[in-house]
Amino acid sequence: MAIWSGPAAADSAANVIDVVVAAAYASDAAAIRDDLEEMLGRMGVTARYHEAATIDPKQVLRPDPDAPPALARVWLDLAAAGPDRAVVYLADTKWQRVLVRHVGLSAGLDEVARQEVSVIVASSVDALRSGGGLGAGKEGDVILQAEPPGLALRGRGLWMTAGATAAGERWSSAQTAVAAVGVSVTLGLGQRRPEPALWINAAYHEATAAGDPVSLRLRGGTLAVLGLAGFGGRRASLRLGAGPGADLTSAEPTAAASSPGVALDPARWLPSLFIRAAARADYRISRGILVFVAGLCDVQVATNRYVVERRPGSREPVFEPSRLRPAVMLGVEASILGGAK
Amino acid sequence: MRATAAATEAVASPSGTVTPPLTAGSLFADANHSRRDGAYGKAIVLYRQLRNQFPGSREEITSRVIVGQLALAENHWNRALTEFDSYLAANPSGTLAEEALVGRASALMRLARGDAERDAWLLLLKRHPSSMHSERARARLEALRP
Numbered sequence: 001m002a003i004w005s006g007p008a009a010a011d012s013a014a015n016v017i018d019v020v021v022a023a024a025y026a027s028d029a030a031a032i033r034d035d036l037e038e039m040l041g042r043m044g045v046t047a048r049y050h051e052a053a054t055i056d057p058k059q060v061l062r063p064d065p066d067a068p069p070a071l072a073r074v075w076l077d078l079a080a081a082g083p084d085r086a087v088v089y090l091a092d093t094k095w096q097r098v099l100v101r102h103v104g105l106s107a108g109l110d111e112v113a114r115q116e117v118s119v120i121v122a123s124s125v126d127a128l129r130s131g132g133g134l135g136a137g138k139e140g141d142v143i144l145q146a147e148p149p150g151l152a153l154r155g156r157g158l159w160m161t162a163g164a165t166a167a168g169e170r171w172s173s174a175q176t177a178v179a180a181v182g183v184s185v186t187l188g189l190g191q192r193r194p195e196p197a198l199w200i201n202a203a204y205h206e207a208t209a210a211g212d213p214v215s216l217r218l219r220g221g222t223l224a225v226l227g228l229a230g231f232g233g234r235r236a237s238l239r240l241g242a243g244p245g246a247d248l249t250s251a252e253p254t255a256a257a258s259s260p261g262v263a264l265d266p267a268r269w270l271p272s273l274f275i276r277a278a279a280r281a282d283y284r285i286s287r288g289i290l291v292f293v294a295g296l297c298d299v300q301v302a303t304n305r306y307v308v309e310r311r312p313g314s315r316e317p318v319f320e321p322s323r324l325r326p327a328v329m330l331g332v333e334a335s336i337l338g339g340a341k
Numbered sequence: 342m343r344a345t346a347a348a349t350e351a352v353a354s355p356s357g358t359v360t361p362p363l364t365a366g367s368l369f370a371d372a373n374h375s376r377r378d379g380a381y382g383k384a385i386v387l388y389r390q391l392r393n394q395f396p397g398s399r400e401e402i403t404s405r406v407i408v409g410q411l412a413l414a415e416n417h418w419n420r421a422l423t424e425f426d427s428y429l430a431a432n433p434s435g436t437l438a439e440e441a442l443v444g445r446a447s448a449l450m451r452l453a454r455g456d457a458e459r460d461a462w463l464l465l466l467k468r469h470p471s472s473m474h475s476e477r478a479r480a481r482l483e484a485l486r487p
Contacts, residue, residue, distance in 0.1 A: 038377045042414050099473070103436055111370045112399050116436045119406060123440045127473035 015045050017125055018070045022052045023078040023109075031114055032076060039122035043129065045071065054079070055089065063095040072128050074121055078109055086117055090124050099124065160187045161290060163333030165201060171321045172209075180205035180222070184331050188230065195230035197239060199278070201329075209319035213256045214264070214308045216319050220249035224276045224298075232282075239280040245298060247272045251306060253318075262308075274298040274325070288335040298325040365391060369400035373407075381411060402428060406437045409444045413451075422448040439465070443474045450481065459485045 019036065023029040033049050040047055048070075055077040067073070075089040086109060090099040101120060105113050162185045168177035182203025189196050206219035224245030230237045252267035280294035300323045307315040361367065372387035388404045395401050409424030425445035429438060446461035462478040462485075472478070 034377045035373065038379070039410075107399070111366060111373065112403050115369075115373060115403055115407060119410070119437055119440055123443065124473055127477065130477055 014071055015129075016070050017045060017047050017072045017074060018050065018067070019047045019074045019076065019121075020050045020052050020055065021076045021078065022055045023076075026051075028078055028109055028114065031111075032078070032118060035114060035118035036121060039118055040125065043122070043126055045125055045129065047074075055087070057089070057100075060089045060091065060098055063091075067095070069093075072125050074125075076117060076121070078117070086113060088117060088120055088124075090121070092128060158187075158189060158337065159335070160185065160337040161333035162186070162336050163331055165203065165329050165331040167203065167296070167327045167329035169205060169325055169327040171207065171325055172319065173322065174209070174319075175207065178205050178207040180327070182222070184333060186228075186333060188228075195237070195239075197228040197230055197241075199226045199228050199239070199241065199243075199280070200224070201226075209306070211308065211318040213262050214318055215254050215256070216306050217252040217254060218249055218319070219252075220247060220269070222247050224274075226276060226278055228278070228280065230282075235284050237282045239282065240278070241280075242275065242277045245274045245276045247274065249304075251304070253306075270304050272304060273301040275301070290333050290335075292329075292331045292333070294329040294331070296327040296329055298327070299323065300325065363394070365395035365398040365400040368395065369404060372404065376407070376411070381415070385411065397431070402431045402435070403437065405431070406441050406444065409441070409448075413444060413447060416451070418448045418451040422452070439469045439472055439474075442468065443472075446478070446481070455485050 017040070019033075021029040021032055023032070029051055033047075036047060052075075055075045060075050071093055073091040073095060075087075077087040077089070084105050086103045086105055088099075088101045088103065090101070091097070103113060103116050103120065107113070162183070165180075165182045165184045167180040167182070169180055170176070171178055180203040182201055185200045187198045187200075201222075201224050203222045204220070205222065206217075209216040209218065222245060224243060226241045226243035228239040228241035230239045232238055249270050249272070250267055251270055253264045255262040255264055276296055276298045278294050278296050280292050282290050282292045284290045300321070303321050303323055305317060305321075306319040307317050309315050368387060368391040372384050372391060375381075375387060376384035385408065388408050391398075391401050391404055405424045405428040409421045409428070412418075412421035412424060422445060425441045425448065428435065428441045429445070432438065435441075442461065442465040446458055446465060449458035449461050452458075459482060462481050465472060465478050466475055469475070
């Protein structure tokens with residue numbers, strides 16, 4: 001970004017603005033500067049100019065506590081926003097709100113476009129100088145709230161999404177699939193590659209293991225916390241990872257009506273631990289919503305075996321879960337923090 | 342069209358050198374250059390030449406707002422009003438429409454045309470309800486209240 005310095009330090013902040021220009025060619029930056037100097041000069045406003053390779057909108061939204069006072073701060077993205085538009089960012093005196101205004105470049109950044117940008121900046125500064133507030137002027141303009149400096153998490157690339165999941169799990173060879181529904185929270189750091197993330201999934205599942213003369217109703221919850229490494233772009237990405245998890249399962253035996261002599265143990269809650277490996281494919285369907293499909297495999301640290309004792313010393317399994325529990329999960333998450341992830 | 346065609350032809354000077362063809366872009370750039378140099382009189386002449394030779398071009402329509410603002414700065418309220426009106430007539434939703442509406446209302450204020458000024462500020466607020474100039478517009482509407 002820019003280093004805040006300039007010759008106008010002695011001027012009153014009420015009549016000084018900071019202008020950061022990112023242009024593909026130095027001649028474009030110089031032409032804008034000349035135009036602004038003339039237009040602002042007519043209002044008695046001077047500007048401190050800075051050149052930058054690019055304009056990072058995140059930095060525009062993050063007030064710089066070291067920036068000197070200024071009537072307004074302007075960022076002109078004449079280069080990186082795209083070949084069809086320039087972007088004018090204008091922060092008010094307290095750097096609390098930022099106007100984002102797009103200027104179409106139907107003929108490129110020609111003299112007309114440069115004049116339009118200059119007139120918009122000069123007019124906006126004049127409005128601020130006259131005590132006007134920052135507002136969106138026309139359809140397509142955007143007003144953004146600048147972030148308090150201490151909470152500028154997005155600028156560090158921190159993002160969070162949260163949503164719901166549905167999964168089909170395979171607990172044993174005797175069962176087809178057990179349905180599980182849950183909630184999912186993903187917390188990541190977008191500025192690194194591969195992109196690190198923490199994925200927390202809590203789910204509820206319920207199944208019945210039918211047997212003769214005893215059946216077993218199993219229900220409970222699962223909590224898994226995985227570390228993920230993400231690969232790919234903003235729209236689609238693949239995340240691979242692993243982490244620990246825990247099950248808490250209620251096992252409630254029931255006897256068939258034709259077996260009146262069966263003595264049932266009471267229902268009990270049984271904890272168990274597992275390690276989960278995951279491959280998750282994310283697809284962003286809009287700026288704030290993503291869907292994903294994940295293949296999971298839980299490796300049970302220890303399995304609980306449920307048996308019926310027909311006579312002392314003779315035990316037959318009612319339900320014997322596999323050590324491996326594969327699953328397919330579908331999920332949808334919405335952006336909670338850092339929507340531009 | 343004939344004027345445009347004639348203006349874009351290269352012209353040989355007596356010394357044999359070729360003068361670049363005059364285009365709307367080059368005239369607009371020259372006018373802006375003069376304005377940046379503070380030669381406002383020369384700039385106005387060039388903007389006027391642009392209007393005569395390339396009416397309706399992007400450059401000429403954009404220049405109407407610039408000339409209007411120059412006229413405001415020089416207290417030529419009627420001329421400013423004409424320029425802003427002509428921009429809005431040609432490009433009612435153009436990039437500089439908001440600025441033209443503000444300039445138009447400002448010119449009417451200077452001309453003490455209260456009813457027209459009130460309509461102008463109301464039009465600004467209708468088309469750009471969150472404009473940076475909206476506070477000024479509301480203040481003027483309050484002052485103009487009978």
